[in-house]
Amino acid sequence: MLVAIINPASGHRQASFFFDHHLRPLLPAINHVFTTTAQGDAENFIHHLPDAPLTIVLLSGDGTLHEIINALPHRNISFVLVPCGTANALYASLFPPAGLDKIEYKLQSVRAFLANAAPVHISLASASIAATSSLASVVVSTALHANILHHSESLRRSHPGIERFKIAAEQNSTKWYRARARILPVPGDRVQIYDPKSSAFIPHPDASPDLELDGPFAYFLSTVNVDRLEPHFRISPLARIIAPPPSTCDIIVLRPLRDPQINDDSDDARKTYVEKVWQVLGAAYQNGTHVNFTYETTTGEIQVNGDGPVVIEYFRAGGWEWFPDPQDEDAHLVCADGAVHRISPGERAACIIDQTPHTFSVYGPV
Ligand SMILES: Nc1ncnc2c1ncn2[C@@H]1O[C@H](COP(=O)(O)OP(=O)(O)OP(=O)(O)O)[C@@H](O)[C@H]1O
Numbered sequence: 001m002l003v004a005i006i007n008p009a010s011g012h013r014q015a016s017f018f019f020d021h022h023l024r025p026l027l028p029a030i031n032h033v034f035t036t037t038a039q040g041d042a043e044n045f046i047h048h049l050p051d052a053p054l055t056i057v058l059l060s061g062d063g064t065l066h067e068i069i070n071a072l073p074h075r076n077i078s079f080v081l082v083p084c085g086t087a088n089a090l091y092a093s094l095f096p097p098a099g100l101d102k103i104e105y106k107l108q109s110v111r112a113f114l115a116n117a118a119p120v121h122i123s124l125a126s127a128s129i130a131a132t133s134s135l136a137s138v139v140v141s142t143a144l145h146a147n148i149l150h151h152s153e154s155l156r157r158s159h160p161g162i163e164r165f166k167i168a169a170e171q172n173s174t175k176w177y178r179a180r181a182r183i184l185p186v187p188g189d190r191v192q193i194y195d196p197k198s199s200a201f202i203p204h205p206d207a208s209p210d211l212e213l214d215g216p217f218a219y220f221l222s223t224v225n226v227d228r229l230e231p232h233f234r235i236s237p238l239a240r241i242i243a244p245p246p247s248t249c250d251i252i253v254l255r256p257l258r259d260p261q262i263n264d265d266s267d268d269a270r271k272t273y274v275e276k277v278w279q280v281l282g283a284a285y286q287n288g289t290h291v292n293f294t295y296e297t298t299t300g301e302i303q304v305n306g307d308g309p310v311v312i313e314y315f316r317a318g319g320w321e322w323f324p325d326p327q328d329e330d331a332h333l334v335c336a337d338g339a340v341h342r343i344s345p346g347e348r349a350a351c352i353i354d355q356t357p358h359t360f361s362v363y364g365p366v
Helices: 015-026 041-047 063-069 089-094 102-107 108-114 143-155 162-174 267-284
Strands: 002-006 032-035 053-059 074-085 127-130 134-138 141-142 179-184 192-195 201-202 212-215 219-223 250-256 293-295 302-304 312-316 319-324 333-336 339-342 349-353 359-362
Touching: 002 015, 002 041, 015 032, 015 053, 015 074, 015 108, 032 041, 032 192, 041 063, 053 063, 063 074, 063 089, 063 134, 074 089, 074 108, 089 108, 089 219, 089 250, 102 108, 102 212, 127 333, 127 339, 134 333, 134 339, 143 162, 143 219, 143 333, 179 312, 192 267, 250 319, 267 293
Parallel strands: 002 032, 002 053, 053 074, 074 359
Antiparallel strands: 127 134, 127 349, 141 219, 141 333, 179 212, 179 319, 192 201, 192 312, 219 250, 250 312, 293 302, 319 349, 333 339
16 A cells, blocks of 8 residues: 655645645655654554554655654555655665755655555554664754754754754753763674774674663664665765665764863863864765774874874664763663653663564665
8 A cells, every 4th residue: 555644844844845846746646645743643543453464655754764663553554755854864874865856855765665666664662761763764862953953943943844853952062961871782892993004894803792872972872774864964964885784873972081182070071072073073074984083092183084082983783772870860861863862860861773673664775
């Protein structure tokens, strides 16, 4: 069965217009077209369809996809993605911006479906906090990214585009997050870390097979299926450059105390380090060059492919656990595909890749 689901509230609110003008003529065989009126509508609509393999043409962003996957984890669904949301991370990773005209750019997953391409099985991260768990097809994060998502939601009306993420990043840039993390091994192997000198992932020398990390953290983010969170924000570029082993995520970690210039966790140190946080995030917008950043060993200046320690710890792993310091409220936020959850006092968050079998797939490049 072929259906279309339109979230008219996503992104710049153009999804209905786009469907009527550019999609309907391409999909004469469509069985149902459903426009949501609120969160939860897509789930209700699918519940009332026969329990058979389903192809959904989804005009939304990553959030509506996240809602469907979580509400109906046992359904057999192939998604045809039409990027109408704010960030469209999964779509932009499958189809990086490449100079196509604006309309044709958005029709690439539709074209793959119409060409009878085989849909690609996606990985899912299970993010759990105490007894609740959530499935993510793009990102699970804590620290700065989770706080950006938390604060940006209140800016959605005034700033419907990706600029709201930049405003929220500025509001949060001096924060560090006190926590301890455990990085879980690649299945059957150890935790791996990217080594810019050899341009390869290598087994982490301290992993046995998992790895303990002490905070404070500025940034802690994991991705599956994607190398970017916006069309030009390529935060985990190696996901597309060095093929990941099955059931793994890429984890990007920034720990300020690794900087030779930073000696303690003080207000002054946090202010000094802001510039480096911006350098790293700025480089993610420059095609992901932050993965090759190193510190100059005495001054702490950021260099590219120097001899000092890496700035970003870029791990490849089977998942992670996060134990926030009970005194640090902001370290208790976890983002799963844009939805923000709070870790209760005394609890921890965990993220494990492909823990639950499922039959979700997407139409990617032919
Ligand atoms: N008609 C609606 N009105 C308001 N919210 C809706 C409606 N339909 C769905 N939603 C909810 O809107 C939220 C955001 O949707 P979506 O992710 O598609 O857009 P976005 O946030 O602009 O894009 P992205 O996730 O790519 O940044 C989802 O949580 C979804 O459940």
